[in-house]
Each structure stands twice: as structure tokens, then as C-alpha cells.
Amino acid sequence: MKYRQPLFRPPAEADSLIFQVAYGCPHNSCRFCGMYKSVNYETRQPDEVINDFRKSAKKHPNTRRIFLADGDAMILPFELLQQYLTELNHLFPRLARINIYANGSSIGRKSEDELKALHSLKLTTLYIGLESGSQNIIDLANKKESVDNMVQGVITAQKCGLRCSVMILLGLGGINSSKEHAQYTAAALNIMQPRLLSALRFIEVPGTDMYSKAETLSEYGAVLELKSIISELQLERTVFRANHTSNPVPLSGRFPQDKERLLAKLDYLLKSNTLSKTSIGRRPLSL
Template sequence: MRYYGTVIRPPSEADSYILQVTYGCSHNRCTFCGTYRDKPFQVRPAEEVQQDLTLARQIVPDTRRVFLADGNALVLSARRLVTILDSLAAAFPNLQRVAAYANARDLLQKSREELALLRDKGLRLLYLGLESGHDEVLRRIHKGATAADMIEAVRRAQAEDIRVSVIGLLGIGGQELSLAHAEATGRVVSVMDPRYLSLLTLMLVPGTPLYEQWRQGTFQPLEPEALLSELRHMLLHLERLSGCVFRTNHASNYLPLAGTLPKDKPRLLATLDAALSRGRAVLRPEAWRAL
């Protein structure tokens, strides 16, 4: 199993076999993201993918979960993805689910029939970086999609029974748009009604445009207490969800929370209020935060 460059995956894919089918991210323009800045997007040659699979079949034959890397494997054509999914099914008899990152454009470019086929072939979960439900924030960070695009993308996947894990980014609106970002993100996720919602917290990465904006004073990040208030505001605007698994367990967050919405909303708000009243002593130390 060979990996090229930085390879990331969601925390919930920690036990999955990671198969690189693309390198980098086809968008690679989000101002806060430094993950693939030094790794130009490429589709990995099909022969190499098959060679890795042959090796994995010998080393980890009991694989039940596979994560397709890198940044947005769903950019591949449905035909190419079907070939990969068929190979995975042949290699791993116990395979239960295949997951990948996807952006809104990848999903909107797939037809309903293609999404249904991918689901039947084993693609069960997509991780979509919403970051914010606020269009001005999305525009400023060069996300390349509007909130309406994201809603439609999630709707299309879920209509074909592909679960979606939506990822939001606390602090990405800066001080100026913090509460508007929180409210809009809560409302957009409420419309999406995804199976999973994970929140990360912004970390300014040297070499990214957002880092430069901060250095030049045109972006003002939030202090930890303000980030908790933003999270509280977002939670208040998460409504009408029908059993959404909610997590802030990523290493970038100051306060790990876990629950199911709407059932656990009162408990999560109470935990947040307690943390807000007790101050930084109960938060993850800055030095322990990571992407």
C-alpha cells in the first residue's frame, strides 16, 4: 500500500482501509485550507489503484470499511468509480461500506441513475464540507458553491440512500460574521437533515490566503469563548432534524461534544453553558489542537 503526500480522512474512518484513487483536491481554492497546496490534483492511474488493491487483499483481507482518498474522490466519473467499487467488492468479501469526500459540484454533476448505481455498488457515505451556510462567508472563502448548491447536493445523495456527513467550520466567518454564520449554518443543516453533522474549528494555516488576511488585519479570528458562543448559536438554530449524529470530536475543537439531535440538544446546550461559565480551564489547550 503506497501513499503519496499528505493523506487525511475523517475521524470516523480511523479503522478504514484508505485507498488513494485521486491525489489532492480538484478545487484546491478554499482560502483556509492548506492540505493539498503542494499536491496538484491528479487522477491516480488505474493500474496503480489495482496494484494497491492486490496488495491490500493479502495484507488486510478482512477489511469491512474503505475510504477513498484524497480530497474529493467523487470527482471521478461514475464509470471509473464503479470499476473501483467492483474491485473492492471482489477483494474484500466482508466489505460493508465505502466512503469518500465529495464537494457539491461532484454531486450535482452525477445523474440520479449514476448515484443510485454507485450506492448499489457499495458507496454508502459521503463527507461534504459545507463549512458555512452563509453565502457571503462561502464567497469570501472561495468555496465554489452556494448554500443552495450544498442543499441540493445533499438532497440528491440522500434521495438515492447515500448517507451524508456534513462538516461545518466554527470561526470561518471571523468576528464580523460569526453570529450570521452560526445562524445560517444551523438553518441550512436543518434543511439538509443529514445523518451526521461534525463541526471543526478554524485553525489558521501558514501559507494559506486566510493566514495572510489575518496577518494583514483583514480577518479577525475568534477567541475560544466566542467560538463556544458561536457553537451555541448554531445549535439553537438546528431544528427539525430527524436523528442527526452530532460530533465536535475533531482535534481542532476546544470542547468535544457528542449527541443525537434533536434528542440531546438540551444536554449539549447545558454542557456548553457550563463550559462558558467555567472558562478556558475546561477547554482543550491551544497546544493540543490539531488538524
């Protein structure tokens, strides 16, 4: 199948069959995100998308996992999502789950009955970028979402049987707002209780314009910030990962049982003198 570039998917979707139901991101305003800056958002013609489904079903009839791209596919009208999901269930008899990116506002546009109906058609995981629990930082980053909406979106989606994988961005508040970022992010996560949580680190890349070098959180600062967030987390059943290449060290575990182990590992690292206190440290291979 031919994809229009750039194409992104969460790391956990590496083995999924991907269909682009739209190109780009319908928001495309976040200052920290360079993903779709080169693309004008455009939804695809449904008959063209369904044609792609049919062609792929002939080649990959045993597909079990599907990811619908690009950004925030949840923003599509309920009837269209329902049509796509119904078609996929019909064409791929062994299908187990369909996953998408979503946002607080796009979840909020669906009623609980609609979310339950999508879940009954195997919509399973929603990947949601909370980024920060501080509304000041969200506004500074020009992410046009409210923290309250994102929190409510996760609570409602999970109540309707969907699983939310929430991403936070270490360093998004820069040096000056690191404490605020940690405190409010942990507070938002404690209310959300996401089933999955990923911590990535914000690093300036071409197309983003959050901070000057002097304001950017150092490698040491990012690890300290992660430790502050984890120490405040009261999660009852969450799988946690900070193993994206942007993190200074890979980390993973389950809450609540691994919380003390994660904190001990971060403490050890902070005392190790291996983290740069003046720069972002090793540049990640990809972002």
C-alpha cells in the same frame, strides 16, 4: 502499500483500508484549508489503482471498510467509480462499506440512478465540507461551491441511500460575521438534515490566510457561535460531534434528543470563566 503524502482521511476512517485513487484536491482553492496546497491534483492511472487493490486484497482479504482518497473522489467520472467499486466488491468478499470525500458540485454531476448504482456497490458515507451556510462567507473563503448546490447535493445523495457526514467550521466568518455564519449555517443544516454532523473550528495554520489576529474569533466566541448554531438546529435524526482537537471542549450527542443537554453544557462553559475572550486559547495538537 506506498502512499503519496500528504494523505488525509476523516477521523472516523482510522480503521479503514485506504486507497489513493487521485492525489490532492481537484479544487484546492479554499483559503482556510492547507491540506493539499503542496500538491498538484492528479488522477491516477486506473490499472495502477486496480493493481493496488489486488495486492492489498491478498494481504488484507477480510477488510470490511475502505476509504478512497484524496479530496473529493466523487468528482471521478461515474463509469470509473463504478469500475473501482465493482473491483473492490469482487476482491474483498467481506466488504461492508466504501466511503469518500465529496462536494455539492461533484454529487450534482451524477444522476440519481448513478448515485443509487454506486450505493448498491457499497458506497456508503460521503464526507462533505459545508463549512458555512452563508454564501458570503463561502465566497470570502474562496470555496468554489454554492450553498444551494451543497444543500441539494446532500438531499439528493441521502434520497439515493447514501449517508452524508457534513462538516462545519466554527469561526469561519471571523468576529464580524459570526452571527451571520451561525444563522445561515443552522438554516442550511435544517434543510439538509444530514445523518452526521461535525463541528470543527477554523484556526489559521501555515498555508491559510483568512484573518488577521484582530479579526479571528476568540475561544469564547467560538463556543458562543456553536451555541447559537445548536439553538437554531431542528434536526430530526442526526449524530453530532464536536470532538475534533480544534474544539475548545469535546462534545457529542444525537439530535433531537440531546439538544437541550448540549446547550446546557455550552451555557455552563460560557459562564465558567475558563475560555479566553481575547485569543484562540489552547492551540490544538493537530489540524
